[in-house]
Amino acid sequence: MSEATRAPGGTDLRPGTVRFALQRIGSLFQLLELDTRLLGMIGALIVIWVGFNIMSEGSFLTPRNLWNLSVQTSSIAIMATGMVLIIVSRNIDLSVGSMLGLVGYTMALVQTIWIPTYLGFGHGQPWIWIVALAVGIILGALIGAFQGSIVAYGGVPSFIVTLGGLLVWRGLIFRLGEQGQTITPTDSTFHLIGGGPIGSIGGVPSWIVGIVACVAIVYLLVSSRRRRQKYGFPVRPVWAAVTLGVVGCAIVLGAVWVANSYPWPPALATRYAVEHNITEPPGGLIIPTGIAYPVLIMIGVTIVMTYMATRRRFGRYVYAIGGNPDAAELGGINVKRTIVSTYIVIGILVAISAAIQVGRLNGAVTGLGVQNELDVIAAAVIGGTSFAGGIGTIPGAILGAVVMQSLRSGMLLLNVDSPTQDIVLGIVLVGAVGLDAVLRRRTSR
Amino acid sequence: MTVNPEPTGNPAPAGDAAPAASGSPLVEMRDIRIAFGGVHAVDGVTVDLHPGEVVGLVGGNGAGKSTLMRALSGARPPDSGQISVDGKPVTIGNPRDAKTYGIETIYQTLALADNIDAPGNLFLGRELTRLGNLDDSAMEDATRKVMGRLNPNFKRFKTPVKSLSGGQRQSVAIARAVHFNARILIMDEPTAALGPAETEQVRELIRQLRSEGLGIFLISHDIHDVFDLSDRISVMYHGKIVGTVNRADVTTDDVLAMIILGKRPEQISETELAQLH
Numbered sequence: 001m002s003e004a005t006r007a008p009g010g011t012d013l014r015p016g017t018v019r020f021a022l023q024r025i026g027s028l029f030q031l032l033e034l035d036t037r038l039l040g041m042i043g044a045l046i047v048i049w050v051g052f053n054i055m056s057e058g059s060f061l062t063p064r065n066l067w068n069l070s071v072q073t074s075s076i077a078i079m080a081t082g083m084v085l086i087i088v089s090r091n092i093d094l095s096v097g098s099m100l101g102l103v104g105y106t107m108a109l110v111q112t113i114w115i116p117t118y119l120g121f122g123h124g125q126p127w128i129w130i131v132a133l134a135v136g137i138i139l140g141a142l143i144g145a146f147q148g149s150i151v152a153y154g155g156v157p158s159f160i161v162t163l164g165g166l167l168v169w170r171g172l173i174f175r176l177g178e179q180g181q182t183i184t185p186t187d188s189t190f191h192l193i194g195g196g197p198i199g200s201i202g203g204v205p206s207w208i209v210g211i212v213a214c215v216a217i218v219y220l221l222v223s224s225r226r227r228r229q230k231y232g233f234p235v236r237p238v239w240a241a242v243t244l245g246v247v248g249c250a251i252v253l254g255a256v257w258v259a260n261s262y263p264w265p266p267a268l269a270t271r272y273a274v275e276h277n278i279t280e281p282p283g284g285l286i287i288p289t290g291i292a293y294p295v296l297i298m299i300g301v302t303i304v305m306t307y308m309a310t311r312r313r314f315g316r317y318v319y320a321i322g323g324n325p326d327a328a329e330l331g332g333i334n335v336k337r338t339i340v341s342t343y344i345v346i347g348i349l350v351a352i353s354a355a356i357q358v359g360r361l362n363g364a365v366t367g368l369g370v371q372n373e374l375d376v377i378a379a380a381v382i383g384g385t386s387f388a389g390g391i392g393t394i395p396g397a398i399l400g401a402v403v404m405q406s407l408r409s410g411m412l413l414l415n416v417d418s419p420t421q422d423i424v425l426g427i428v429l430v431g432a433v434g435l436d437a438v439l440r441r442r443t444s445r
Numbered sequence: 446m447t448v449n450p451e452p453t454g455n456p457a458p459a460g461d462a463a464p465a466a467s468g469s470p471l472v473e474m475r476d477i478r479i480a481f482g483g484v485h486a487v488d489g490v491t492v493d494l495h496p497g498e499v500v501g502l503v504g505g506n507g508a509g510k511s512t513l514m515r516a517l518s519g520a521r522p523p524d525s526g527q528i529s530v531d532g533k534p535v536t537i538g539n540p541r542d543a544k545t546y547g548i549e550t551i552y553q554t555l556a557l558a559d560n561i562d563a564p565g566n567l568f569l570g571r572e573l574t575r576l577g578n579l580d581d582s583a584m585e586d587a588t589r590k591v592m593g594r595l596n597p598n599f600k601r602f603k604t605p606v607k608s609l610s611g612g613q614r615q616s617v618a619i620a621r622a623v624h625f626n627a628r629i630l631i632m633d634e635p636t637a638a639l640g641p642a643e644t645e646q647v648r649e650l651i652r653q654l655r656s657e658g659l660g661i662f663l664i665s666h667d668i669h670d671v672f673d674l675s676d677r678i679s680v681m682y683h684g685k686i687v688g689t690v691n692r693a694d695v696t697t698d699d700v701l702a703m704i705i706l707g708k709r710p711e712q713i714s715e716t717e718l719a720q721l722h
Contacts, residue, residue, distance in 0.1 A: 231586045311578045316561075320569055323558035330520055330556045331570030332541035390560035 037384060041399045045406065052410035060410055063261035067289060069409050071195040074294035075353040076372065077401035080379035081305040082346030084397045087380055088322040089342055090389035091151060091158035095165030096350050096376050099143055100369030102169040104354035107136040108183035108364030109176060111190055129190035136351040143169065144347020148340035166373065173366050184363025194359025195292035197264045203288030210256035214249040221245050260288035294356040301349065306394045318342060322390030379404050382432045469532040471496050471660040472517065472629055477526035479512050486512040488684035494629065494660040499651065501675030502664045504704055508681040510664045511553065514631045518550035519543035549627035553634040555618040559607035564588040566606055567621045591620045595650065612643040623654065630654060630661045636670060648674060668697050682707030
C-alpha cells in the first residue's frame with residue numbers, strides 16, 4: 001500500500017497541491033482496484049482455459065466445448081446469483097440442491113402425469129410447459145418463503161433451517177407419488193428450456209441479441225455519464241469510457257460468434273434438410289446453433305439480479321444488513337422482511353434452474369440436483385462473496401460458476417477421474433478464498 | 446470517565462431547574478420504565494426538552510442514559526411511561542416512528558453500514574428513488590451539499606465508509622441526522638472518537654443547531670463538553686433521575702457529586718463531599 005492511497009483526513013485538498021495530486025492518483029488506483037478483483041478472476045479463467053487447451057491438445061477452446069460449457073454453467077450460475085444475496089446478508093442456504101430436486105420432480109410430474117393423465121388433457125397441449133413452469137416457480141417461492149420465515153421470524157440459524165431443508169425436500173420427492181420412479185419424457189416445448197441444438201435460438205437471432213446488448217452497454221455508459229455530468233460530479237475520462245464500451249461490445253459479439261460457430265450435428269442437419277425439402281450442399285448443411293435457451297435465461301437472470309442488487313432498495317437493504325444489521329434496523333429497514341425476500345428470490349431461481357435441468361435431462365430423477373448446493377456456494381464464494389457479510393457481486397458469482405464449470409469440464413476432457421476432480425475443486429475453492437482473504441487484508445485497512 | 450474534578454468552594458444549592466424557554470416542551474418523557482430481565486435500567490424517569498435547548502444527560506456507566514434515549518429513538522420502546530411530542534402523546538414503536546416525529550439520533554456506535562458509501566449511509570432506510578430505482582446521483586448530490594457544510598474537506602463519496610477515518614465516519618453519522626430537518630436531535634457521545642479539532646467542529650455544530658431552534662439531548666462522559674454546551678443538565682444514577690439543574694446554577698463539582706453519589710447537591714453532606722476529593 002503506497003502513501004498515495006491513504007486518505008489524509010482534514011488536510012489541504014485544494015487543486016494544485018501535492019496532496020491533491022496524490023489523492024487523485026489514490027482514487028484512480030481505487031477505481032482500478034475494483035476492476036482488478038474482477039480482472040483477476042478473468043485472468044485466472046484465461047489461464048485455466050489456455051492451460052486446458054494446451055493439455056488437451058486444442059480440444060478445450062473449440063466452439064463446441066465452449067458452447068457446452070455455457071449450457072452446463074447456466075443452471076449453477078442462476079442459483080449462485082441468488083446465493084450471493086443470501087450470503088451477503090449473513091445467511092446460507094444449504095437446501096438448494098434438494099429444493100431443486102423436489103421442484104424439478106414436481107414440474108416433471110405436472111407435465112408428464114398430472115395434467116395429461118389425472119386431469120385428462122392428454123400430452124402435447126401447447127400450454128403445458130407454462131403451467132408446469134409456473135407450478136415450479138410458485139413452489140420454489142413458497143419453499144423459500146417458508147424457510148426464510150423460520151430464519152427471520154423464528155430466529156433459527158439459517159444453517160440449521162436449510163440443513164433440515166436439505167433432508168426434508170429430498171425425502172419429500174418419494175412422497176409425491178410414483179414411488180420415486182424416473183419421470184420422463186417432458187413436454188416437447190419444456191424440453192427446449194434445457195438447451196441442445198434445437199433448444200437454441202439460431203444464428204440470426206443470436207446476432208440480434210448481441211447487437212441489442214451492445215446498444216444497451218453504450219446506452220448505460222452514456223446515460224450514467226450524462227447524469228453525473230448534470231450534477232457536476234467527476235466522470236471517467238473519455239478514453240476510459242470508450243475503452244470500456246469497445247471491450248464490452250467485443251466480448252459480447254465474440255461470444256455470439258463462438259456460439260454461432262458451433263454448427264448443428266450433421267445428422268440433425270440432414271434430418272432438418274429432409275423435413276424442409278432442402279437439398280443438402282456438398283459437405284452438409286451448416287446450421288449455426290447460436291445461444292442456447294438456458295444461457296439466454298442465465299443472461300436475463302444476471303441482468304435482473306444485478307438490477308435488483310444495485311439499483312433497488314431491496315438490494316441496498318440486503319447489503320446494509322450484511323454490513324451492519326444493527327445499523328439497518330436503526331435506519332428503519334424491515335430486516336426480517338428483507339431476509340424472507342432473499343429466500344423467496346433464491347427459491348424462484350432454484351425453480352428456474354430446475355426447469356433447465358429437467359429440460360436438459362428430458363425428465364426427472366430423485367437424484368436431481370444432488371450436491372448442487374456445494375457448487376452454488378462455491379461459485380458465489382470463488383466469485384468474491386464473503387461469509388463475513390456485506391460483500392459480493394452478481395457478475396462475480398457468474399464468473400465463479402464459469403471457473404468451477406471450466407475446471408470440471410476441462411478435467412473431464414483430460415479423462416481425470418471423478419474423485420480426483422473433487423480433490424482439485426476442493427483445493428481450488430479453499431485456495432481462491434484464502435488468496436482473496438490475503439489480498440483483502442492488504443488492500444483494506 | 447474522563448472527568449477531572451476541580452476543587453472549588455461549597456456547592457451552591459440548586460433547585461429543580463425550570464426550562465430556559467417558555468411554552469410547551471418539544472419532547473416530554475414521563476415516568477419511563479425499561480427493564481432487562483429483572484434489572485430496571487430506566488426506572489420511572491421524567492425529562493423534557495424545549496426548542497432551542499440543549500439538555501445534557503449525564504451519569505456513570507450503566508446509569509441508563511443510553512437506554513432512555515433508545516426509547517425516544519425507537520430502538521427499544523419503553524415498557525411503560527408516556528412520550529409526548531409538541532404536547533401530544535405519541536407512540537414510538539420503532540426507529541421509523543421516531544423519524545416521522547423529526548427525532549434523529551447519532552448513536553455512539555454511529556450505526557453505519559461499513560460496506561456502503563457515504564451517500565448510501567446518509568439515506569439508509571430513506572433512499573431517494575426515481576421511477577422506483579435508487580437515484581444515486583441525487584443522493585450523492587445531497588450528501589455533497591450537507592457535507593460541504595459540516596466537513597468541507599470530505600471528498601470520498603464513493604468509497605465504503607469502512608475506509609474513512611473516525612472523524613469522517615462521525616461526520617457522516619451527523620450529516621445523516623441533520624439532513625432530514627430534525628427537530629429533535631439525540632447525540633450519544635458525539636465526540637468520543639474524535640480528535641481535538643474535530644471535537645471543536647462538533648461543538649460548534651451543536652451551538653449552531655441549537656440557535657436554529659432544534660432541541661438536543663446530549664449524552665456525554667465528558668463533563669466539560671456537557672457544561673460547555675448544555676442549558677440544563679439531567680443527572681441519572683442507577684436508572685433514576687437524581688435531578689435536573691440549570692447549568693448556570695451549578696458548578697462542575699456539584700454535577701460530579703450528583704453523578705457519583707446519586708444525590709442532589711443540597712442532600713450531600715460535607716463528609717461525603719470530602720471523601721470525593
